[in-house]
Amino acid sequence: xxxxxxxNDFVIKFANVNGTGSASANGMFAKAIFRMGIPVSxxxxxxxxxxxxxxxxxxxxxQDGYLGRRGGTDIMVCVNPQSxxxxxxxxxxxxxxxxDSTKPLDLRLVRQDIHYIGIPLTEICLREYTDAxxxxxxxxxxxxGALSALLNIDFGVLKDLVADQFKGKxxxxxxxxxxxxxxxxxxxxxxxxxxxxxxERGHKVAKHIEDFDNILMDGNTAAALGAVYxxxxxxxxxxxxxxxxxxxxxxxxxxxxxIDPGTGKKNYAIIQAEDxxxxxxxxxxxxxxxxxxxxxxxxPGMSLMSEFLGLAYFAEIPTVLIDVQRAGPSTGMPTRTQQxxxxxxxxxxxxxxxxxxxxxxxxxxxxxxxxxxFDLAERLQTPIIIMSDxxxxxxxxxxxxLEFDDDYRYDRGKVLSASDLDAMEERFGRYKDVDGDGIPxxxxxxxxxxxxxxxxxxxxxxxxxxxxxxxxxxxxNMDRLLQKFESAKEIVPEPKIKQSELETRYGAVFxxxxxSPAYEAIEILEKEGIxxxxxxxxxxxxxxxxxxxxxxxxxIFVVEQNRDGQMRRLLLNxxxxxxxxxxxxxxxxxxxxxxxxxxxxMIRNYITHGNVTPLVRRILKEEATA
Amino acid sequence: MTYVxxxxxxxxxPVNELGRTxxxxxxxxxxxxxxxxxxxxxxxxxDACFELNIEPHKVAKLSGIGCSSKTPAYFLSGSHSFNSVxxxxxxxxxxxxxxxxxxxxxxxxxxxxTASIGLGQFAHVVRRNLNMTYIVENNGxxxxxxxxxxxxxxxxxxxxxxxxxxxxxxxxxxxAIEIGxxxxxxxxxxxxxxxxxxxxxxxxxxxxxxxxxxxxCVTFNNHGESTKSYEHVRKVNDAMPVDFxxxxxxxxxxxxxxxxxxxxxxxxxVVRLYKQDNDYDIEDRQAALEATSHYTQEGKILTGLLYIxxxxxxxxxxxxxxxxxxxxxxxxxxxxxxxxxDSINAGLR
Numbered sequence: 020x021x022x023x024x025x026x027n028d029f030v031i032k033f034a035n036v037n038g039t040g041s042a043s044a045n046g047m048f049a050k051a052i053f054r055m056g057i058p059v060s061x062x063x064x065x066x067x068x069x070x071x072x073x074x075x076x077x078x079x080x081x082q083d084g085y086l087g088r089r090g091g092t093d094i095m096v097c098v099n100p101q102s103x104x105x106x107x108x109x110x111x112x113x114x115x116x117x118x119d120s121t122k123p124l125d126l127r128l129v130r131q132d133i134h135y136i137g138i139p140l141t142e143i144c145l146r147e148y149t150d151a152x153x154x155x156x157x158x159x160x161x162x163x164g165a166l167s168a169l170l171n172i173d174f175g176v177l178k179d180l181v182a183d184q185f186k187g188k189x190x191x192x193x194x195x196x197x198x199x200x201x202x203x204x205x206x207x208x209x210x211x212x213x214x215x216x217x218x219e220r221g222h223k224v225a226k227h228i229e230d231f232d233n234i235l236m237d238g239n240t241a242a243a244l245g246a247v248y249x250x251x252x253x254x255x256x257x258x259x260x261x262x263x264x265x266x267x268x269x270x271x272x273x274x275x276x277x278i279d280p281g282t283g284k285k286n287y288a289i290i291q292a293e294d295x296x297x298x299x300x301x302x303x304x305x306x307x308x309x310x311x312x313x314x315x316x317x318x319p320g321m322s323l324m325s326e327f328l329g330l331a332y333f334a335e336i337p338t339v340l341i342d343v344q345r346a347g348p349s350t351g352m353p354t355r356t357q358q359x360x361x362x363x364x365x366x367x368x369x370x371x372x373x374x375x376x377x378x379x380x381x382x383x384x385x386x387x388x389x390x391x392x393f394d395l396a397e398r399l400q401t402p403i404i405i406m407s408d409x410x411x412x413x414x415x416x417x418x419x420x421l422e423f424d425d426d427y428r429y430d431r432g433k434v435l436s437a438s439d440l441d442a443m444e445e446r447f448g449r450y451k452d453v454d455g456d457g458i459p460x461x462x463x464x465x466x467x468x469x470x471x472x473x474x475x476x477x478x479x480x481x482x483x484x485x486x487x488x489x490x491x492x493x494x495x496n497m498d499r500l501l502q503k504f505e506s507a508k509e510i511v512p513e514p515k516i517k518q519s520e521l522e523t524r525y526g527a528v529f530x531x532x533x534x535s536p537a538y539e540a541i542e543i544l545e546k547e548g549i550x551x552x553x554x555x556x557x558x559x560x561x562x563x564x565x566x567x568x569x570x571x572x573x574x575i576f577v578v579e580q581n582r583d584g585q586m587r588r589l590l591l592n593x594x595x596x597x598x599x600x601x602x603x604x605x606x607x608x609x610x611x612x613x614x615x616x617x618x619x620x621m622i623r624n625y626i627t628h629g630n631v632t633p634l635v636r637r638i639l640k641e642e643a644t645a
Numbered sequence: 646m647t648y649v650x651x652x653x654x655x656x657x658x659p660v661n662e663l664g665r666t667x668x669x670x671x672x673x674x675x676x677x678x679x680x681x682x683x684x685x686x687x688x689x690x691x692d693a694c695f696e697l698n699i700e701p702h703k704v705a706k707l708s709g710i711g712c713s714s715k716t717p718a719y720f721l722s723g724s725h726s727f728n729s730v731x732x733x734x735x736x737x738x739x740x741x742x743x744x745x746x747x748x749x750x751x752x753x754x755x756x757x758x759t760a761s762i763g764l765g766q767f768a769h770v771v772r773r774n775l776n777m778t779y780i781v782e783n784n785g786x787x788x789x790x791x792x793x794x795x796x797x798x799x800x801x802x803x804x805x806x807x808x809x810x811x812x813x814x815x816x817x818x819x820x821a822i823e824i825g826x827x828x829x830x831x832x833x834x835x836x837x838x839x840x841x842x843x844x845x846x847x848x849x850x851x852x853x854x855x856x857x858x859x860x861x862c863v864t865f866n867n868h869g870e871s872t873k874s875y876e877h878v879r880k881v882n883d884a885m886p887v888d889f890x891x892x893x894x895x896x897x898x899x900x901x902x903x904x905x906x907x908x909x910x911x912x913x914x915v916v917r918l919y920k921q922d923n924d925y926d927i928e929d930r931q932a933a934l935e936a937t938s939h940y941t942q943e944g945k946i947l948t949g950l951l952y953i954x955x956x957x958x959x960x961x962x963x964x965x966x967x968x969x970x971x972x973x974x975x976x977x978x979x980x981x982x983x984x985x986x987d988s989i990n991a992g993l994r
Contacts, residue, residue, distance in 0.1 A: 054994075234993035244989065250979035252971040253743045255736075276981045284967040286974060288743040293769040297736040300729070300766070304740025307727060308705070308748075309972035312740060330730050420990040423983045429976050463972065464705045464725035464741070465748050472702060474718060476728040486718070 022134055023093055023113040024215040027057045027082040031094040034106045035159075038070030041098065044159030045076040047180050048166060049415065053235050054176045056221040058084040060535075062414045064611060067260065067353040073102040082221065086417055087536025090614035093216055096162060098140065103128060115214065117162070117169075136210060138165050143201055157198040164202025171213035173220070174203065234382070234420050238411035239315075241382035241421065242341050243268035245389025246313055247276060248423055251339070253312035255290045255301035257320060260353050261409035262343035265315035295320035299327040299340070306337045307475060309434070309463035311393050313339035317409075318347045318360050321367065328402050329368025330477045332500070335450070335459065337396035337432070341389065341405045343412040346610040355610025356409035358531055359581035364404045365559055365589055371497060375507050376559040377405045378530040382418040384557075385411065388512065390423075397432035399507055400458060408580075410532045410612040433460045440470040449473040449484040450496060457502030504560055511558035514565055519550040526572035527605075527622070529579065530556040530586060532612060537578045539615035540622065549626060551576070556586065561594055569596040576622050578605040580613050650674040662698040670695045672720040682834030682860030682875075683713055683782045687720040689837055690751065690780075693844035694721060697891065704749045705741055709734040709763060712789050713755030713782035713860075732763025735770035738777055739960070745970040746961050749848060750777035757787045760796040760815045767817075771826045771853055776959040778847040778854045781817055782834070784862035785873035792865030803870035818857040818951055819937050822930060827957040828854035829933070830887075831948045833878050834861070839948060842889035846916045846950065849889070852959045859946065883940060885949025888917040908953055916950060927952055 023029070033048075035041035042063070049061035060079045066072040079089055094115045097106045103118070103125075110116050112132040118124065120137025129135070140161055144154040167174055178196055185191040206212055243265050246254070256266045270289055277286040292298035298314045305312035316324065321342055331338040344360045346352035364376055377392060379385045385407060392403040433454075440447060440462070447470060450459050462471035473484040479493045480486055487493070519541075529537040534555050541551050554568045569575060569590065575598070577587040584604035591599055605621045607613035650673070658666040670691045675684050694704065701723030708714035710731035717726045729737040738752050759767045759781050770779070785798040786805075797817065798810045818831045828850040832840045840858065847854035859878050861867045867874045892913035906918045908927070918927070925932040933952035940947040 232994070234990050236993045244986075248980055248986075250974070250976055252974065252979065253740060255740065276985070277979070279967050282967065283965075285965050286967050286971065286978065288961075288964050288966050288971065290739065290743070290773075290964075292736065293765055296733060297739075297766055297769065300733045300736025301740035301743070303729075304707075304727070304737035304742075305744040305971075306740070307737070308741040308744035310744030312744070326730055327733065420993075421986050423980075423986050425983050462725075463745075465703050465745065468700060468702050469723065472723050472725050474726045474728065477730060478728070 020132055020134075021113055022215040023111070023115075025093070026217055026219050027080055027221055029080050029093040029216045030089055030091055031078050031080070031096065032092045032106075032109070033076040033078075033096045034099045034102050035074050035076065036099045036101065037066055037068060037072050037074040039159070040156040041074070041076070041159045043184070044163050045078075046415070047177065047184065048163050048172075049078050050180055050235060051167070051172050051176045052078070052080055052218060053417070054180070055173055055218060057218060058082065058086070058221070058417060059235075060086040060414075060416060062088070062410065062612060065354050073099050080218070084417075085535065085539040085615065087532075087539055088612045088614040089539070090616035096166070098158065098162065107133075115216065117165075136169065136214075138162065138202070138205055143205065147201065157194070160195055160198035161202040164199035165206040166202070167199065168203045168206035168212040169210065169214050171217045171219070174199070232420060233417045235415050235417055236382045237264070237413055237415050238379065238382045238385040238407050239264040239343065239413060240268040241385035241418070242315070242389045242405065242407065242412070244272060244421065245386040246339075246393075247272045248386070249311060249390045249393035250429055251311045251313050251393065252287045253290075253302065253305035253310050254287070254314065255292050255298040255305075255312065256314050257292050257295045257298050257316065259295075259317045259320050261345055261413045262315040262317045262320070262341065264413065265341055265343065295323040296327065299324040299338070302338055302340075303327060303331050303336050306396070307464075311339075311397075313341065313393075315341040315343065317343050317345045318363070319350065321360055321363060325363070325367040326369075328374065329370060329372050331402045332368065332372045332374065333370070333477055334475050335400040335461070336475070337393075337400055338402040339389070339392045339396050339405070340402060341407060344406065344408040346608070352610045354409070356532070356612055357580050357608060357610065358406070358408055358533065359585065359608065360406065361579075361581070361585035361589060362583075364406060373504055373560070375399065375401060375403045375511060377403065377512065378557050379405065379407055379411065380531050380534040380555065380557075382411070382416050383421055386421045391512070394430040395507075395510065398430050398458070398510065399503060400432060400461060401503070406531060408532055433458060435460050435462050435466070435471060437467045440467045443470075446483065447471055447473070448482040450480060450499070451482040452499050452502070456506040457499045457504075458506060508560045508562045511560065511562070513562060514557055514568070515555040516564065516568060517553045519545065519552050521550045523550040523552055524573040525549070525551040526568060526575040527551045527553045528556060528568070528575055528577045528586070528590070529553070533578050533580055536613050536615040537618055540618035543615060543619040544622060547623070549623065551622075559589065559593070561590065565590070566594050566596055569594055569598050569602075572601070574601055574603060576603045576605045576625070578613070578618055580607050582606060582608045661695055663700060665695070665701075667691065667695045669723065670701060670721055672722045673718050675719045676715070677712060678864045680863040681712070682784065682862070683716050684719065685834040685837065686780065686782055686840070686858055686860055687716050689840040689844055691720045692837075692841045693848065696841070697845055697848060699749060699848070703747070704751060706751050706753065707734050707738045707741065708753040709755070709758035711755040711758045711787070712862075713753055714758060716753055716782070732758050732761070733766055734758070735763065735766040735775070735779075739770060739773065739775055742775055742777060742960070743966070744972045746776070746966070746968075747970050750775075751848070752777055752779045754779065754781050755788075756781060756783045756785060756795040756797040756817075760817055764796075764815070768820070768824055771821050771824050771855070773960045774825070774827055774852045774957055774963070776852055776961070778844070778850075778856065780844075780856045780858060782860040783817070783857055783873070784860050784866055785871065786862050786866040788862050788865055792862075799872040802872045803868070805865050805868065816937070816941065818855065819934060821855045822933050822937070822952045826855050826952070827852040827954040829857075829952045830855070830950045831857045831859070831946070833859045833882055833884070833946075833948055835875060835879065836882070836884060836948065839884055839887050842887045842916070843950060845889040845891075846887070846910065849891075849910050849912060849914050850953070851911045852954075852957045878946065881945045883945045883947050885947065886919040887949050888919070890915040890917060908950070908955065911955060916953070918950060928954065930954075
């Protein structure tokens with residue numbers, strides 16, 4: 020049997036039991052590869068449970084810098100007997116199965132087309148450690164040590180990582196390095212190291228991720244930093260996977276950065292609310308009163324917040340909401356990813372409502388779009404929803420570094436100060452369209468002794484905020500809100516459009532975490548002679564560039580991670596292009612991040628079996644015969 | 646009933662220390678039914694704010710949904726107001742207060758808004774001891790949807806359709822005392838003598854102040870078999886007269902000291918209570934619960950200041966937030982700048 024051979028290009032998966040401390044060892048493995056200058060993308064595939072259930076950690080190593088899931092498994096590190104049967108079955112032919120050989124392998128699990136590497140992890144732990152907890156924890160470190168020999172990980176890099184990880188707890192450094200050495204020695208002694216799949220130092224720069232001095236971080240932390248940089252002072256939230264770490268990280272950075280040096284008091288307030296309804300109510304109250312406030316939640320929380328979202332839309336109160344999407348409906352799969360809140364978010368609440376959505380695809384965008392969201396919310400006086408997902412929010416991604424321009428000033432939108440009010444000759448009208456962009460002026464409570472006070476309400480009102488059930492006043496107001504939504508098109512992030520090398524009438528549209536595997540899929544197809552232009556959507560409402568892309572292509576594959584093709588429907592609903600026939604849904608919704616191979620396969624399948632001759636081939640053929 | 650609010654103001658109308666007349670504390674014309682108890686409460690709020698010399702623009706009025714929640718339009722037109730969604734005023738008030746602790750927050754709610762759809766938010770705003778005055782205009786029924794029973798309707802009371810309520814009532818004052826409220830009063834919209842000083846004391850209290858004000862619904866719940874009618878409440882009300890003396894005024898003892906009890910508030914002002922029978926220590930949570938329970942069993946309603954904890958930590962104290970209003974800070978104070986970001990990036994390589 021031919022063993023797989025590859026340098027800096029493979030998928031390795033760790034099968035662990037959750038709650039056994041495997042996450043930090045696995046994280047160290049991925050970070051070591053990253054520090055060797057090789058593009059890497061790790062992902063936790065974990066259960067909605069605290070201890071005892073199977074959990075996986077998948078690491079993709081890609082010389083070319085592909086960060087999405089590729090599909091397939093070249094090496095399986097099996098530390099969990101519970102899931103061994105399916106883990107063995109998952110290994111690609113020619114791949115490796117690394118297991119705890121303390122007990123002999125069940126013969127029914129032996130395949131002829133893969134390689135088995137047995138390391139007696141439990142035996143080594145029993146021999147070396149007396150404490151039960153240590154035996155459990157160091158088992159993870161030992162297999163990372165073994166992998167360093169098998170895959171050629173720079174041992175010095177691993178040692179540095181241990182030192183970094185235990186900064187402040189120095190006495191833990193030596194035992195961890197010792198455990199790494201135990202694994203390393205065992206593997207070096209018993210196997211021909213390194214194996215066919217191996218690593219070589221790289222330079223962290225690859226075609227696909229461009230020439231950045233990349234960082235490795237999760238999207239939720241990046242979004243939290245965005246909120247800190249944007250000057251958010253109030254956060255209200257309710258715990259829900261996978262968004263919890265947004266506010267956890269916001270709390271962590273505020274404790275460091277927002278303590279008044281003179282008084283030791285906090286220049287921020289965080290409230291864990293009694294539910295998501297209350298969380299958004301607090302955010303709305305704080306924003307109404309002139310502070311920058313936000314919440315983070317996931318689909319079920321968004322459902323509860325939809326009443327308040329309608330109020331914020333209609334009463335025109337800036338609101339920032341970070342939706343870290345997971346698999347729904349209902350409780351769905353709380354620890355699995357999806358992009359299935361798109362339609363709910365776009366139209367959340369009763370009546371005619373539409374909300375501005377932002378779609379980050381990298382941690383750097385989670386940061387910059389969160390900063391931008393606060394400006395947009397105040398400029399437009401409306402909710403801004405940042406559509407992240409579990410894959411981006413909770414996994415570490417290679418990303419361009421976070422950037423911030425010190426000359427940048429917050430856009431607090433149209434807010435009248437006391438002197439503005441004094442200088443005004445006409446009567447202040449809270450809902451009056453003074454500038455013709457649909458965006459009125461507002462005042463903060465307490466601004467002026469006699470001017471600027473108004474009544475905020477979710478019921479119909481006239482331009483001066485007085486209650487009215489006059490139909491024409493209502494219509495005027497609703498039309499102004501629509502006009503405001505039009506104004507939003509000019510200021511939300513534009514889509515990223517890439518033209519293929521050869522001219523094509525095919526296009527692919529995607530957003531958020533679907534982008535990385537989709538770009539890779541496009542390159543796979545390109546090699547097969549199928550050329551596609553691509554558009555990565557970054558915001559709703561859609562601007563003129565989006566409309567143009569739809570108009571200029573004959574077949575457009577809309578790649579997304581939900582069952583109903585929600586972005587496709589939103590495009591049909593919210594653009595003027597009659598595109599029902601030409602928008603082809605490419606969907607994946609099993610809760611795991613979609614792979615490049617699947618996307619390429621679905622597009623290929625449509626083109627080759629859909630009686631559609633690839634246009635590029637036809638053009639080339641025509642040129643050849645001409 | 647008139648549909649026009651007279652613009653005429655007497656040139657010699659008395660002014661308060663800010664030089665403002667009482668009229669400057671009024672609001673728009675009420676659209677509630679003639680004789681509605683809620684309008685008396687609005688008038689009491691106007692008196693209280695006028696007499697306390699509060700600048701109207703330094704007040705934020707918040708409400709939920711229902712007849713009661715419409716009333717912020719009928720007082721303090723110089724204040725910003727937020728008529729939010731049903732049962733959710735506490736969360737909006739919490740956010741607003743976090744953003745700017747320097748304003749006075751007055752929340753208006755009803756028994757449906759607080760005891761049914763909003764019971765969760767009510768309980769949690771009590772727990773957090775948010776610095777606000779929370780007035781429940783309690784009429785035992787849903788007025789704006791035409792008279793359905795509410796959760797504060799007494800067991801055995803009859804609604805307008807003639808149905809007898811079989812469910813046990815939620816006593817919001819008792820609930821609030823139980824879960825940690827630091828100021829709880831009960832009053833009657835028909836007793837201005839008691840209500841105005843109670844509102845003044847509630848506004849002066851630092852922390853969460855609940856006023857459960859029985860406010861008869863003249864249209865749907867003011868009949869003979871209602872326990873929230875004017876007639877019934879007048880009959881069973883065992884009122885504890887209350888007086889409020891602001892810090893700056895001299896306390897003149899003109900009452901028989903044997904019947905007077907004084908509570909000094911955190912800012913130095915004094916609430917004076919007059920009560921002879923059933924005396925209990927209103928700073929004793931357990932005693933307050935027992936007293937209110939005792940009156941209920943007797944078929945009476947004890948009104949007045951039921952419980953007070955003078956030195957409590959309000960939400961900002963608990964959170965340790967700065968004395969300044971959070972909404973007054975700009976990027977110079979809030980944004981860490983690019984150098985810190987560089988160090989973050991360096992730690993992620």
